[in-house]
Amino acid sequence: GQSLEQPSEVTAVEGAIVQINCTYQTSGFYGLSWYQQHDGGAPTFLSYNALDGLEETGRFSSFLSRSDSYGYLLLQELQMKDSASYFCAEVEGSQGNLIFGKGTKLSVKP
Amino acid sequence: DVKVTQSSRYLVKRTGEKVFLECVQDMDHENMFWYRQDPGLGLRLIYFSYDVKMKEKGDIPEGYSVSREKKERFSLILESTSTNQTSMYLCASSLSSGGTQYFGPGTRLTVL
Numbered sequence: 512g513q514s515l516e517q518p519s520e521v522t523a524v525e526g527a528i529v530q531i532n533c534t535y536q537t538s539g540f541y542g543l544s545w546y547q548q549h550d551g552g553a554p555t556f557l558s559y560n561a562l563d564g565l566e567e568t569g570r571f572s573s574f575l576s577r578s579d580s581y582g583y584l585l586l587q588e589l590q591m592k593d594s595a596s597y598f599c600a601e602v603e604g605s606q607g608n609l610i611f612g613k614g615t616k617l618s619v620k621p
Numbered sequence: 622d623v624k625v626t627q628s629s630r631y632l633v634k635r636t637g638e639k640v641f642l643e644c645v646q647d648m649d650h651e652n653m654f655w656y657r658q659d660p661g662l663g664l665r666l667i668y669f670s671y672d673v674k675m676k677e678k679g680d681i682p683e684g685y686s687v688s689r690e691k692k693e694r695f696s697l698i699l700e701s702t703s704t705n706q707t708s709m710y711l712c713a714s715s716l717s718s719g720g721t722q723y724f725g726p727g728t729r730l731t732v733l
Contacts (some may be wrong), residue, residue: 543722552704553727554664560721602720606652606671607630608679609722621724 515612517599521590521620531615533599541602543575543582544609549595555586557584586617588597594619624648625725627712633731639663640699642728644712652715653695653722654722655679664711670695702732 523529533543542561546554557600558566560575560582572585586593596616600609625726628643644653652671656664656679666679666703675714683708688696698711709729713722 535662538726542720555722561720583664597643600664600720602673606669606677607715607717608654608666608669609664609720610666610680611664613661617683 514567515599515601515610517597517615518597518611519613520616522620525589525591527585527589528585529589529615529617531597531599532588533582533612535580535582535585535599535601539603540577540580541604541607543573544600544602545573545584546600546611547595548598548599548614554598556573557597569589589619590620591621593617625707625712625714625718625723626716627710628672629728630642630726631729631731633733634702636662636703636733637701638732640689640702642699642710642712642730644695644697644714644725645693646695646714646723647693648714648716648723650693650714650716650723651692652717652722653689654713654715655685655695656711657681658711658715659708667697673691702730704732707732 512591517533544559548554575582587595596614598614600611639722654669655667686698712725715722
């Protein structure tokens, strides 16, 4: 079956940079998305990579390498409010179906 | 802004009861999705729909059915609840293909 692998937990300090990696194994791959979810909240969309390379949105960047079946989310200038779970999700169908990884819990310490 | 609403934030049901979870989106999105989220398992797709009256099974459709009679509304039906259906249920919608889905606040269902 299809699966995505990402670390279960990451800890970093305020102001630092953290990279959350995601590897996937699938056919029919359309692209890779990233979502943020705070405790008790709903997932919110962060970024989407359909093509190889880096997409930058403010403090967050996302990277995709299709040849390596690999992507990452880069968070810069970490803030306490960035403490949340981050999910990579593969777009697997033309209707935009998502297959989610199990999530990475990021804890930002002062 | 896209708004996705779900009929209840919390529900408590007894085993064997029937449950309807309703989801409404206000942005004329073609695609709608139902997931369940459990600790350590991430989000798993139950069913999705890409048009009115159309439905497709996701990864874990057993024990669930869906209904999409209107474009803006997508209902998840649990015909006879069981304790292993205790979970957070999340609805989402998207405009078209691509990786952007908009999620509702979720319904935490507890089956006793």
